[in-house]
Amino acid sequence: MxxxxxxxxxxxxxxxxxxxxxxxxxxxxxxxxxxxxxxxxxxxxxxxxxxxxxxFRPVFIRSLKKSYHSNHQAIFRHNFLLTYRTFRRYKTSFLVNLIGLSTGMACTLFIYLWVNDELNVDKFYQKDRQLFQVMEHHERSYGIWTSPTTSGLIATTLASEMPEVVYAAATGGPAENISLSAGENYIRANGHYVGKDFFNVFSYHFIHGDKSRMLLDKNAIVISEALAVKLFNTTENLLGQVIEFEREKQFFISGIYKTLPSNASDRFDFALSYELYEEMYPSVLKWGNTGNRVYLILKAGTNTEEFNRKIADYVKVKTNNRITFRKPFIKRYSEKYLYGKYKDGVQAGGRIEYVRLFSIIAIFILVIACINFMNLSTAKASRRIKEVGIKKAVGAGRKSLVFQYLNESLAMAFLSLILAITLVFLLLPQFNEITGKHLLLNFDYSLVVSLLGITLITGLISGSYPALYLSGFKPAPTLKGKINNTIGGLWVREGLVIFQFAISVILILSVLVIYKQIEFIQTKNLGFNRDNIISFKREGKLLESTSLETFLSEVRRQPGVISASSIRHNLAGHTWGVGGFNWEGRDPEDQTEFEVIAVNYDMIETLGIEMLSGRGFAREFGDDWKNLIFNEAAIDLMGLKDPVGKSVDWGFDDRKIIGVAKNFHFESLHENIKPVVIALWQGRTDRLMVRIKAGRELETVKDLQEFYQAFNPGFSFDYKFLDQDYQVQYVAEQRIATLSRYFAGLAILISCLGLSGLTIFDTQRRIKEIGIRKILGLSTFGIVRHLSGDFTKMVLIAIVIALPLSYFVASNWLESFAYRIDLKWWFFAGAGSFALLIAWFTTGIHTVKVARANPAQCLKHE
Incomplete structure (x- = not known):
């Protein structure tokens, strides 16, 4: 006292x-x-x-500090020694808890790094809160479609007419896979055509050059630091140096900017003048063109909702009511990455859904690991009751015992943190490869605080219930070796096991559903055949129409080539929409845009697109450039019956419908099939596609490469298989599927570790009972079934609870796809059965060993 x-x-x-x-x-x-x-x-x-x-305050304070430190050092040494001895004494539970907690914390740390990177995409710009992108809602007959592009004219008009706008810049292009050369160095790079205020809108850091005069000259080019090193092996003394563009044009370097960080959503290697883009494509000077992106810097404090109301009819006013279905609005630039999904004109999620999903998974995995600690600590209470009784008998209060057990859990948490950090260091390169990111474990202030916070929360959560449970024993019964196993305490432990396996079942089903949806995406009939088709850019000599036709004719003669043609679309996303169509019976208010696919002869046959009626483009009909082919969705929208042979007006020219193609997917399966018009327009095609015989891919590609380089000297033969472009649309889903498998597997592993530890303690506690039952004639199988019965009941309850939740989670995720699998009953039965088999296997390893033990040895067990 x-x-x-x-x-x-x-x-x-x-x-x-x-x-x-x-x-x-x-x-x-x-x-x-x-x-x-x-x-x-x-x-x-x-x-x-x-x-x-x-x-005497200084003397008083020093005296108190000395007394405080000496007392607390003694207490700390005492508790540290007790913790060390406890870990040594209960090696099994120590190892199970260490592995479980460290694995859970490593998963949490991985997810934290990924989530933190996702949340900070595009937020490094100096004027992030003032930086906006102009987007448009397009009101169509099938609903409102939201486009990230708009008319380039909006940039200049908003800057001059709206006082809220500080800077505005339009971008054109992009210029993808462009061949650049300087001296002997030749590379492929991606770039943009950008407006004069682009670098005032986006805060690029320039190593060399005057930012205010970067692209005033149309022959100027601005390059990234990385591109400068690739082309010139240096970044010094490069201003004024010449870069050859597509072996045809020459641009001089007017600036070099520092390469953007890895969490930039739009990274490009070079920038050219937007005025040059307008010269190349005069159509961008029309309000009907919607192929550009426009970015704004607004004055600080601007009310965005009020600004959106001001510009809602902006296109309508500028076109004298000719275009009324386009509604421009602004969206904060750094939000479009996470909140880029719209449904009927309303923001409906995006990548933020995956951020939330994995944040929840991280919490669940950590909680599962904490549950292991709670369960094992309370399960081994029978082996620590005398320790508790003696301490209470000599005067230890409940608070001191709670402090001791919390000290043990915190020590375990910090040991697990050290092991978790080690695991993350070792596995981070593989994690980056899976996620496609460049995450680094930099121990900055936020990470250190987060790690300490996670560790403290983990230690307190995992140790709170055992501390309160163990410290609540009465001295007299505990010294006699008796524990009051209340029904409430038993329910808590069983409830925690049920919670663990319920989460595991949900994760198992989620992984199964994601896998089946990805399989469905990869195997679904798209309405065209994407197998064994290679595509490559039209450039150099191939930009000439006569040379293109000569090249295609020679390619078709190559061994292993089935067919070849050219197209302006990679059939893996939206290209550009056009309106201005008139047909018999058209509603005057209908301003629906049609997706345009410009093709050359033989393209429909090369892709294997099936015709519902009519014919494709053919050379024997010399004026086929005046004819059009629509897909089923377009004909249904137009309401035409027997459309083949009917005329439509497109841009004041009469065109005839010569065929109707069956619907095919030219966007991801997230989107419904939209109306399409296919036009014979060789001059607008920019990609060549060649179908190759199956089994001869390597030889044919090699022959094509040799022929291409001979025909089009100075340009490399850079090709892709069409199914690669198709898979790019689902990179996010595929990465999520991979991550889900790993995290679900680890969650199941942690749950099994806890179940394994509980089984060990349960069988040791009941060892004499097992010996008696064996003597009375119970078989080994009967003992295993008897010992596993309680755990089986808990897992079955977990399955019953998890299946409805699993259905909700899976159906909610599948709603993001316009075309998706059906949730079959066997998905749920399989997930539950798999969880039950895992539980049986985990408990069976230990119960079989104990069931086969000698009964005499069992009865001698203390």
Whole structure:
């Protein structure tokens, strides 16, 4: 017990302060307070003590600190020793907890790094909160479609007419897979055509060059630091140096900017003048063109909702009511990455859904690991009851016991943190390869605080219930080796196991559904045959129409080539939409846009697109450029019956419908099939596609490469298989599927570790019971079934709870696909059966070993 302070002032003072200091001034202080003492001894005593303590405050504080540190160091050493001995004594539970907690914390740390990177995409720009992108809602007959592109004219008009706009810049292109050369160096790069205020909108850091005069000259080019090193092996003294563009044009370097960080959603290697783009494509100067992206810097404090109301009819006004179905609006640039999905004109999620999903998974995995610690700690309570009883008998309070057990859980959490950080260091390169990111484990302030926070929360959560449970034992029963196993305590432990396996079942089903949806995507009939087709860019000599036809004719003669043609579309996303169609019976208010696919002869046959009626383009009909082919969706929208042979008006020209193609997917399966018009327009095609015989891919590609380089010297034969372009649309889903498999597997592993530890303790606790049952004739199988019965019940309850939740999670994820699998009953039965088999296997390993033990040895067990 702590000594009580004396009431006398001098004794009180000595009780706090060192005596050698008081001896020098004690007499003087007594004389000072003598008068006060005569009036009121009590008040004088305390006044004297208060003032002397104030005077001796430094001595007082040092004395307290010394006493505090010495006492707490002793307490810390004592608890550290107890923790160390406990870990040594219960090696099995220590290893199970260490592996489980460290694995859970490593998963959490991986997810934290991924989520943190996702949340910070595009947020490094200086004026992030003022940076917006102009987008458009397109009102169509099948719903509202939201486009990230708009008319380039909006940039200049908004900057001059709207006082809220500080800077505005349009971008054209992009210029993809462009061949650039400088001296002997030749590479492929991607770029943009950007407006003059682009670098005022986006805060690029320039190593060389004057940002205000970067692209005033149409022959200027701005390059990234990385591109400069690739082309010139340096970034110094490059201003004015010439870069050859597509072996035809030459541009001089006017600036070099620092390469954007890895969490930039739009990274490009070079930039050219937007004015040059307008010269190349005069159609961008029309309000009907929607192929550009426009970015704004608004004044600080601008009300975005009010600004959106101001520009909602902007296109309508500028076109004198000719274009009324386009509604421009602005979206904060750094939000479009996470919130880029729209449904009927309303923001409906995006990648933020995956961020939330994996954040929840991280929490669940960590909770599962904490549950292991709780369950194992309470399960081994029978082996620590005498320790608790002795401590309570000699005067230990419940608070001190709670502190000790929390100290053990925190020590386990910090040990797990060290092991988790080691695992992350070792596996981070593989994790980056899976996620396609460049994550680094930099111990900055936010990461350190997050790690410490996670560790403390993990230690407190995992140790709270065991600490309260163990410290609540009564001294007398515990010294006799008796535990009051209340129904409530049993329910808590069983409830935690049920929770673990319910989460595991949900993850198992989620992985199965994601796998089946990805399989469905990869095997679905798209309405065309994407197998064994290679595509490559039309450039150099192939830009000439006569050379293109000569090249295609020669390619068709190559061994192993089935067919070849050219197209302006990679059939893996939206290209550009056009309106201006008139047909018989058209509603005058209908301003539906059609997706345009420009093709050459033989393209429909090369892709294997089936015709519902009519014919494809053929050379024997010399004027086929005046004819059009529509898909089924377009004909249904137009409401035409027997459309072949009917005329439509497109841009004041009469065109005839010569065929109707069956619907085919030219966008991802997230989108419904939209109306398409296919036009014979060789001059607008920019890609060549060649179908190759199956089994001869390597030889044919090699022959094509040799022929291409001979026919089109100076350009490399850079090709892709068409199914590669198709798979790019589902990169996010494929990465999510891979990550889900790993995290679900680890969650199941952690759950099994906990179940394994509980099985070990349960079988050890019931070892004498097992011996008696064996003597009475129960078979090994009967003992295994008896011991596994309780765990089987818990897992079955977990399955019953998890299946409805699994259905909700899976159906919610599948809603993002316009074309998706059906949730079959066997998905749920399989997930539940798999979880049950895992539980049986985990418990069976230990129960079979105990069931086969010698009964005599079982009865001798202490």
């Amino acid at each position: 702590k000594p009580t302070p004396p009431k006398n002032a001098l004794k009180f003072l000595r009780w706090f302060c060192r005596e050698e200091y008081l001896e020098e001034i004690e007499g003087d202080l007594v004389e000072l307070y003598e008068d006060d003492y005569k009036k009121s001894p009590t008040r004088a005593n305390w006044k004297f003590a208060r003032n002397v303590i104030k005077f």
